[in-house]
Amino acid sequence: MASIGTGYDLSTTTFSPIGRLFQIEYAHKAIDSSGTAIGLRCSDGVVLACEKIITSKLLEPGTGRRVQGIAPHVGMVTSGWVPDSLAIATKARNEAQTYKEFYDDAIPLKTLNDRVSNVVQMHTIYGHIRPFGVATILGGIDRSGPQLYMVEPSGLSWGYFGCAAGKAAAAARTQIEKLDLKNLKCKDAVVEAAKIIYAVHDEIKDKMFELEMCWVCPESGNKYQLVPKDILSAAEKVAKEAEEEDSDSDVSM
Amino acid sequence: WSSMEGRFRPHKFRHYQHNTMDHNDWMTSEHDMGTTIIAVEFNGGVVMGADSRTSTGNYVANRVSDKITAIHDKIFVCRSGSAADTQAISDFVTYYLDMHSIELGEPPLVNTAANLVQQMIYQNKDNLMASMICAGWDKTLGGQVYCIPLGGVRVRQPFSIGGSGSTYIYGYCDAHFKEGMTKEEALAFVRNSLALAMARDGSSGGVIRTVVISEGGIEREMVPGDHLPRFLPEL
Numbered sequence: 001m002a003s004i005g006t007g008y009d010l011s012t013t014t015f016s017p018i019g020r021l022f023q024i025e026y027a028h029k030a031i032d033s034s035g036t037a038i039g040l041r042c043s044d045g046v047v048l049a050c051e052k053i054i055t056s057k058l059l060e061p062g063t064g065r066r067v068q069g070i071a072p073h074v075g076m077v078t079s080g081w082v083p084d085s086l087a088i089a090t091k092a093r094n095e096a097q098t099y100k101e102f103y104d105d106a107i108p109l110k111t112l113n114d115r116v117s118n119v120v121q122m123h124t125i126y127g128h129i130r131p132f133g134v135a136t137i138l139g140g141i142d143r144s145g146p147q148l149y150m151v152e153p154s155g156l157s158w159g160y161f162g163c164a165a166g167k168a169a170a171a172a173r174t175q176i177e178k179l180d181l182k183n184l185k186c187k188d189a190v191v192e193a194a195k196i197i198y199a200v201h202d203e204i205k206d207k208m209f210e211l212e213m214c215w216v217c218p219e220s221g222n223k224y225q226l227v228p229k230d231i232l233s234a235a236e237k238v239a240k241e242a243e244e245e246d247s248d249s250d251v252s253m
Numbered sequence: 254w255s256s257m258e259g260r261f262r263p264h265k266f267r268h269y270q271h272n273t274m275d276h277n278d279w280m281t282s283e284h285d286m287g288t289t290i291i292a293v294e295f296n297g298g299v300v301m302g303a304d305s306r307t308s309t310g311n312y313v314a315n316r317v318s319d320k321i322t323a324i325h326d327k328i329f330v331c332r333s334g335s336a337a338d339t340q341a342i343s344d345f346v347t348y349y350l351d352m353h354s355i356e357l358g359e360p361p362l363v364n365t366a367a368n369l370v371q372q373m374i375y376q377n378k379d380n381l382m383a384s385m386i387c388a389g390w391d392k393t394l395g396g397q398v399y400c401i402p403l404g405g406v407r408v409r410q411p412f413s414i415g416g417s418g419s420t421y422i423y424g425y426c427d428a429h430f431k432e433g434m435t436k437e438e439a440l441a442f443v444r445n446s447l448a449l450a451m452a453r454d455g456s457s458g459g460v461i462r463t464v465v466i467s468e469g470g471i472e473r474e475m476v477p478g479d480h481l482p483r484f485l486p487e488l
Contacts, residue, residue, distance in 0.1 A: 102369070103365040103369070104368035105362060105365050108357065
């Protein structure tokens with residue numbers, strides 16, 4: 001548990017005596033209590049997935065989508081405060097479109113990542129705006145190949161082969177590390193991603209959830225696309241069976 | 254009787270100086286590059302060429318101008334129209350392209366450079382008189398020529414001609430251009446076309462300047478006015 005910063009945590013513009021910005025650390029907490037999101041950079045594309053926790057049986061299936069398209073070649077998934085994530089999606093879309101208009105070129109992932117990171121960072125230096133409580137995972141394919149980036153509330157970002165954010169991020173990362181991502185193809189990664197989400201999902205605390213997945217890969221013409229229903233269902237079936245096997249083996253012990 | 258009575262004051266609008274009773278139009282006219290400009294894709298890059306006359310009314314302000322301007326290491330523009338406007342556009346685009354290539358971490362695409370030129374001309378079309386040809390080499394598509402005339406349309410062409418002198422050589426160019434020429438063939442095509450235009454267009458003349466852009470780099474050459482290709486004994 002991180003320490004609370006009594007007195008130095010009231011404003012983003014106040015450092016603590018040992019140089020911490022507590023408001024940004026608290027923004028991370030918003031992510032730590034939200035559904036898990038993961039990104040996988042494969043040999044031929046990227047797969048983004050999230051565990052969308054459903055709070056009521058009355059909700060229409062598929063509503064409140066967390067996976068977002070940003071540009072024809074870029075997708076985004078987030079973990080954290082959902083309204084903030086939609087604001088980031090709008091900014092990212094504007095950046096990508098303005099870039100296209102100005103340079104007649106698809107925005108490189110690295111450039112888009114830098115622009116989004118800059119916007120997120122700019123919300124950490126003024127007293128009158130609060131930081132974004134979101135971890136933003138951006139994935140797509142540009143001239144340099146498939147790429148994956150994750151931006152944190154501080155504005156820090158890195159390029160990843162595999163990344164995770166949200167309540168089960170640590171467990172998800174352990175699972176992702178077991179994968180041979182450099183040699184994994186997207187059509188197989190979809191199954192792996194489903195298995196990871198089902199494995200890290202906490203059935204006791206969060207009863208219902210929806211698995212959302214998108215990809216940018218040869219099967220989608222190297223364009224952002226929600227993973228087609230039949231492929232998604234097939235992957236979920238494998239994931240559910242894998243979960244039952246695991247819980248069976250627990251019981252037999 | 255005022256001394257102003259009966260004097261016709263010329264409307265100070267570009268080029269509409271025909272009715273002026275002022276004999277010193279070179280005091281009031283804008284610097285104009287009547288010009289002939291040309292750019293050609295060949296097997297391995299592009300050849301760009303231009304004449305060297307900048308006129309202020311009937312006075313040749315600069316008979317050795319350089320109308321082929323670098324906007325990046327391997328991307329150049331041929332300028333025609335208002336000298337001031339095209340210089341300003343080139344300066345802006347050089348700046349934007351520089352920032353862009355630093356952010357990109359690699360040399361910019363010719364297509365991107367041409368798009369920037371187009372944005373400048375199109376968005377400011379009411380205030381500019383600039384017709385430009387953007388050409389160069391990048392590793393994605395090799396040699397490319399993009400023509401951006403007055404209104405701000407942008408179109409890639411195997412070769413492109415522009416400026417007042419170009420009207421006299423459309424037939425010659427259409428008849429003599431071939432796809433996939435060698436560098437030497439393309440240079441000869443450019444020089445012959447320019448020489449013919451310079452012989453007939455009063456606003457074009459001086460020397461022929463050429464720039465060859467390819468993967469290996471840039472080659473600049475100049476053909477002096479007394480060594481231009483000749484087609485008829487008296488020209």
